[in-house]
Amino acid sequence: MSGTRERILELGEELVLTKGFNGFSYQDISTALGIKNAAIHYYFASKENLGTSIVKTNIQRFEEMIANMQALQFDPIKKIETFIKIYSKSHRERKLCIVGALSPDIETLFPTTQVEVTKMVDLILNWLVEVLTEGKKQGVFHFQEEEKQRAFQILSSLVASLQLARVNKYVDYKGYCYDLLDQLK
Template identity: 25%
Template sequence: MKHFSELTASAERIVDAGEALIQRVGYNGFSYEDVAQMVGIRKPSIHHHFPTKIELGVVVAQRYTHRFRQALLHIEGTQARAPERLRAYAQLFETTYAENRRLCVCGMLGAESDSLPAEINAEVRRFFEINVAWLASVFAQGQEAGSFKPGVSAPDWAETILATLEGAMLVGRGLQSGRGPRQLMDMLLATLAT
């Protein structure tokens, strides 16, 4: 199985197309023919880089998770206080959603988890575990600093925040609404503030 760090420029274009398709129609909603049309190559060229769609799906999820982790590190390096970190976190989802109501790759894959291969589900689970752990840490720091109400479980709020942002994208797409994840984070922060 390939790792996203080993991609050639041609393979990277295929992964870009796979990511965009997952964000729009999900893993089960596209074929290698769709990828070939987006990239402007023939299907055998895709099979050369990714013999199976499973391998392509795993690499898309790996790369997406890696980029998200890099973004979390950037937030930590640029935002000192927990509320600002959470606003910056919500902005990651807002930026994705602002691109023609695209959804989080792992959110889309999570919605399809019952029909996905185990290898892809493992990558999706990893994405969510990383995010929940990071959010719980930020929330706990905010409680220690007095920014958030004490006595609220940080892990529970971490899952609530992640579910709210993922759900905001889905509901926003369904309602064809401009209201996005950032607005819902502002509402959550108002609820949590001391």
């Protein structure tokens, strides 16, 4: 991948996670990188292409994380802890996650970007259901709800808590996240 393309993609993602998709323009990227808008259009013909590429990149990272956990034979608790660390890192960096950054704007996103955001949410929820089911079968999780319902609660809590932590800066975010894990046991 071209160095310029990669820098545009990285800065675009940074802007999505800090300002939201509708909160930045190609001008913000070109100014920050010291390039012309035409250079951005060379790699990403439209903001739709950029947004869709950002989400696809996040999907790829998540799939790689899942594959790594499988290869390392993580148990269900370690898998959930690893997942929670994504959100803890986002909190430390004062960023939203890609789902939390794009979901509020879903109706104003381009159709291709909407499709990718939906894919990402489905991927995460399906993975969580698998991990929760595995944990129940192994006897390490003892929650009462259906796995699908609990997966939705976990993802919703993590996404929303990042948004609320921006407002209430005094929240013990890390403690909150690990309370979610304790509730599974």
